[in-house]
Amino acid sequence: MAFSAAVLHFKPLSASRPETNSTGRRVPTKKAKARKVKSRNLGPQPPSLSSTVEGGDATTFTRLPPRDDFGFDSLASQAVSEVIKLADCKAPAAKTKKVDQKLGGKKGLDSRKGVSEEKLEVDDDFDDEGEGIVKKVGFDYGRFELYEVGSDAEDDDDEGDDNLDGEEGLMGFGDEEEEGVMEKEKGVPAVMRCFDRAKIFVKAGDGGNGVVAFRREKYVPLGGPSGGDGGRGGNVYMEVDGTMNSLLPFRKSLHYRGGRGSHGQGQQKSGAKGENVVIKVPPGTVVRESGGDVLLELLHPGQRALLLPGGRGGRGNASFKTGTNKVPKIAENGEEGLEMWLELELKLVADVGIIGVPNAGKSTLLSVISAAQPTIANYPFTTLLPNLGVVSFDYDASMVVADLPGLLEGAHRGFGLGHEFLRHTERCSVLVQIVDGSSEQPEYEFDAVRLELEMFNPELAEKPYLVAYNKMDLPEVSEKWPSFREALQARGIEPFCMSAVTRNGTQEVTNAAYELVQKNPANRDGMKEDPLDLNYVADMMQKQRAAPINEFEISHDSSTSTWHVEGAGLQRFVQMTNWRYMDSDRRFQSVLEACGVNKSLKKMGVKEGHTVVVGGMELVWYDSSADSGHTSRRNRAADSVE
Numbered sequence: 001m002a003f004s005a006a007v008l009h010f011k012p013l014s015a016s017r018p019e020t021n022s023t024g025r026r027v028p029t030k031k032a033k034a035r036k037v038k039s040r041n042l043g044p045q046p047p048s049l050s051s052t053v054e055g056g057d058a059t060t061f062t063r064l065p066p067r068d069d070f071g072f073d074s075l076a077s078q079a080v081s082e083v084i085k086l087a088d089c090k091a092p093a094a095k096t097k098k099v100d101q102k103l104g105g106k107k108g109l110d111s112r113k114g115v116s117e118e119k120l121e122v123d124d125d126f127d128d129e130g131e132g133i134v135k136k137v138g139f140d141y142g143r144f145e146l147y148e149v150g151s152d153a154e155d156d157d158d159e160g161d162d163n164l165d166g167e168e169g170l171m172g173f174g175d176e177e178e179e180g181v182m183e184k185e186k187g188v189p190a191v192m193r194c195f196d197r198a199k200i201f202v203k204a205g206d207g208g209n210g211v212v213a214f215r216r217e218k219y220v221p222l223g224g225p226s227g228g229d230g231g232r233g234g235n236v237y238m239e240v241d242g243t244m245n246s247l248l249p250f251r252k253s254l255h256y257r258g259g260r261g262s263h264g265q266g267q268q269k270s271g272a273k274g275e276n277v278v279i280k281v282p283p284g285t286v287v288r289e290s291g292g293d294v295l296l297e298l299l300h301p302g303q304r305a306l307l308l309p310g311g312r313g314g315r316g317n318a319s320f321k322t323g324t325n326k327v328p329k330i331a332e333n334g335e336e337g338l339e340m341w342l343e344l345e346l347k348l349v350a351d352v353g354i355i356g357v358p359n360a361g362k363s364t365l366l367s368v369i370s371a372a373q374p375t376i377a378n379y380p381f382t383t384l385l386p387n388l389g390v391v392s393f394d395y396d397a398s399m400v401v402a403d404l405p406g407l408l409e410g411a412h413r414g415f416g417l418g419h420e421f422l423r424h425t426e427r428c429s430v431l432v433q434i435v436d437g438s439s440e441q442p443e444y445e446f447d448a449v450r451l452e453l454e455m456f457n458p459e460l461a462e463k464p465y466l467v468a469y470n471k472m473d474l475p476e477v478s479e480k481w482p483s484f485r486e487a488l489q490a491r492g493i494e495p496f497c498m499s500a501v502t503r504n505g506t507q508e509v510t511n512a513a514y515e516l517v518q519k520n521p522a523n524r525d526g527m528k529e530d531p532l533d534l535n536y537v538a539d540m541m542q543k544q545r546a547a548p549i550n551e552f553e554i555s556h557d558s559s560t561s562t563w564h565v566e567g568a569g570l571q572r573f574v575q576m577t578n579w580r581y582m583d584s585d586r587r588f589q590s591v592l593e594a595c596g597v598n599k600s601l602k603k604m605g606v607k608e609g610h611t612v613v614v615g616g617m618e619l620v621w622y623d624s625s626a627d628s629g630h631t632s633r634r635n636r637a638a639d640s641v642e
């Protein structure tokens, strides 16, 4: 019980050390009770739920006080917070489901039935207006312009009219229209929104606690400390799974937590490691910290990145044995695992992207040049989610081709399937633009799609591309081919013609696309760019966490006479301090002294009785140079123990 007077400046309020007598039994005192009532909880509490519960198993060898000394009130409060956490987790999921159902039901864009319902509703009211637009913009999208009218009519009539105004429709858009864009995106069915975006919560496992134990064996007197270390918490990994092609699985599972490390045991047994969590994502996934920067881009199947390392296991008392302290009664809590919210975004990784207005024959082309079997039908927006196909050539070469959903005027502002899929073209090295030969004015259609690309992202318009005029098997289409060809040749573009249905000319288009892919290694390389160190995120986190303990900041609130000492290293030290053990207090004091906290506080003018908050732990300052000096403090300390 000999406390070093020179270091005892603080007395922890929020986690009082259990009072014990020389046999290790707890002797409750009035003072101890009073202190318990006074204690305040700020931030993370040093004694954790599991340390109290699970650590109990290992205490058969120890001189720990009985559990009820320090357990139940904190246990109860922890249990409650656990329940709240679970409820919190469920709430957003339930909410999302409701919203999804609502949107799916109303807009009905994700089913064929929904599409026809929407059209019927709109056809009666807006038929005339619809035709007007078609003439103004100069090409016929068939009936799909009615989506715009329908969704606008529902949300905001005026805005809908603006958007349908031909000239403005392509170029002009002000703030009001920008707001409209947001509304448009909300109208996209959930399955499409979740196809390439997700938000998830990840948490690495907490480390297990170390324990205090002593060797008890016949014929081995004074066996010495034998408390084992806690096990490491489970890591969180992210791995690219080549068989996945969307982020839809994340709609249902939002939370990913590494397993907790087991606590140490007597006889120097270390706890087992916590279970790792591996989050599978499709190739082309971009990982961002929620609302922050890009952390990772995962492109190739099999790539595995360590995102969050599990918390370190706390050391048992066997690790604290020194020449001067052969019976250490101290062990650490396991380190808490890091946690964060992540935003995932999927950008398709394909060599060639097939773009064009709805119904142009994009899916038909993919189906004839690759083994992919996308849905093909004679109505716009058959393709809602991109399809990927691998085109193999005779000479052991292949390329990945993506059939993207139809683009229409205003797509850059979110119309039609808008932003959702323009983004996918960003990763393609080469674009193949299919022009629907059966449309009234194919040249206008060609221009409109190019304009949309440019408006969304000028870099897209600069990508190498080729033009394929489709549906040549129809007589009226082949009639228009010479004029279309001339129009494009006049602008220095040499278009291809083909019939996707009869496969005439498709081979030429694929060969030309492959040549373009080969000629543009820059794009291809850019796409396959690998971050060399996939564990960079974990390293960064680890670095932040391992901040030196002597790096801290002190702020003073004079109205409440409170001093706040903040630093990542200190915070971690406080979290890992297990206040149940007798020597923890002493170690805590000496660390504060050694890392310069006491000195800095004295310099800044801390006075006896002031509150000092260190890493969420609230303490009261006792001045060592006060009248009665060391002796009185020693007495006070002795009082509280005996």
Ligand SMILES: Nc1nc2c(ncn2[C@@H]2O[C@H](COP(=O)(O)OP(=O)(O)OP(=O)(O)O)[C@@H](O)[C@H]2O)c(=O)[nH]1
Pocket (backbone or CB within 6 Å): 356, 357, 358, 359, 360, 361, 362, 363, 364, 365, 375, 376, 377, 378, 379, 380, 381, 382, 383, 384, 404, 405, 406, 407, 470, 471, 472, 473, 474, 498, 499, 500, 501, 502
């Ligand atoms: N006659 C003829 N019809 C074609 C040709 N290519 C496609 N079609 C037809 O055009 C319609 C639309 O074809 P899709 O391949 O679904 O068109 P898409 O561009 O994928 O359409 P979305 O997915 O809605 O954007 C289908 O009925 C096809 O049979 C062609 O070369 N000739």
Ligand SMILES: [Mg+2]
Pocket (backbone or CB within 6 Å): 362, 363, 364, 374, 375, 376, 382, 383, 403, 405
């Ligand atoms: Mg399609």
